[in-house]
Amino acid sequence: MTLTATHELAIVIGGMPIVVRTDSDEFAAMLEDRYGSFIKPLAPSPQPPAPASQACLDIDLIPPRTIVEDEDISVRLESGRWIITRGDFRAEWDPRTSHGWVRQSANPYSIDGVLRILHSLFLAREGGFLVHAASAVRNGRAFLFAGVSGAGKTTLSRLAPPDAEVLTDEISYVRPCLSGYEAFGTPFAGELARIGANLRAPLAALYLLVQGPENRIEPVEPTEAARAVLRNILFFAHDEELVGLVFQSVFDFVARVPINRLVFTPDARVWELIV
Amino acid sequence: MTTYVARSKQVAARMLGGEMMIMSPRDTTLFNLNDVGSVIWQSADGQTPLDEIVVRLCAEFDVAPEVARQDAEAFVQELAGHGIMHVSDQPITAEPPRQEPT
Numbered sequence: 001m002t003l004t005a006t007h008e009l010a011i012v013i014g015g016m017p018i019v020v021r022t023d024s025d026e027f028a029a030m031l032e033d034r035y036g037s038f039i040k041p042l043a044p045s046p047q048p049p050a051p052a053s054q055a056c057l058d059i060d061l062i063p064p065r066t067i068v069e070d071e072d073i074s075v076r077l078e079s080g081r082w083i084i085t086r087g088d089f090r091a092e093w094d095p096r097t098s099h100g101w102v103r104q105s106a107n108p109y110s111i112d113g114v115l116r117i118l119h120s121l122f123l124a125r126e127g128g129f130l131v132h133a134a135s136a137v138r139n140g141r142a143f144l145f146a147g148v149s150g151a152g153k154t155t156l157s158r159l160a161p162p163d164a165e166v167l168t169d170e171i172s173y174v175r176p177c178l179s180g181y182e183a184f185g186t187p188f189a190g191e192l193a194r195i196g197a198n199l200r201a202p203l204a205a206l207y208l209l210v211q212g213p214e215n216r217i218e219p220v221e222p223t224e225a226a227r228a229v230l231r232n233i234l235f236f237a238h239d240e241e242l243v244g245l246v247f248q249s250v251f252d253f254v255a256r257v258p259i260n261r262l263v264f265t266p267d268a269r270v271w272e273l274i275v
Numbered sequence: 276m277t278t279y280v281a282r283s284k285q286v287a288a289r290m291l292g293g294e295m296m297i298m299s300p301r302d303t304t305l306f307n308l309n310d311v312g313s314v315i316w317q318s319a320d321g322q323t324p325l326d327e328i329v330v331r332l333c334a335e336f337d338v339a340p341e342v343a344r345q346d347a348e349a350f351v352q353e354l355a356g357h358g359i360m361h362v363s364d365q366p367i368t369a370e371p372p373r374q375e376p377t
Contacts (some may be wrong), residue, residue, distance in 0.1 A: 226296060240300035
């Protein structure tokens, strides 16, 4: 794959940079537009080769082709390398060298899918995870709002008051820290079609979203909380060790983070409960 | 015949709120065990005969021995069917080879 590339862009999500390398001016411009504040500048040109420990992803652009939309995603470990395939891309990632490549057409969705999967793999060994949840920072603390499509993640994000910074309306990034857990902003947007604020904050609570006739917070049994969080975890790898680690991470999370049900009606007053 | 049961080492299990939650990493199926099931699960060390586990159940849950025995047998057979528990007429010292689904 590519040894030198015209463009090297460090996309930093959850504090973890992945340098994406491409020869295409158009694709590089698309990445800059798509990932905005999540792109950090590299050393000024002429750039030295990225060090071996730097996570790098080479892009191999191919012409667009007919995509089988219902083709399942597959993430499996073969001879120490992750083989990641979906209808619209094929990628490989070698965790020993932190290097990989993606073969895709020039579109933002394929690279976005690869980044989500790679971060889910990185987080699995750190006690963290990606979860289907909107998240926001208010008063210096982060709040997660978990739910499947239609639960109200984007609606709640749209209703966020000016003093709340939306980290994402779709996929939240959670990682343990000394004092508990931190939530990070992500560029993984849902219907809001807007990348999240590139911030991090200590996690105060997770709410399970349910739409209802009024706004209220209800307690949730720990087992129900664990089941709900597990249902919303993004993890694609067919790897028993990592699946087991994610399971344990969720239980650690449930034991340390307050989890309640947020019954809400699509009205900005719901944010009066989020303080 | 003496029956021995052993928890599979391939599963992830955690006690939460008095319930044992178990997930098979093979297919991510999630199992919730009630308090009786949790006692059987925690006792299933491969060395303790099922009869002895039934005695524990009778002492802890005030249940008739024959009922406890039938329930315990049905329970371990169900978990064995999901590949998360092993059943043998010999003490179980090692994880039996996995039977892949056909």
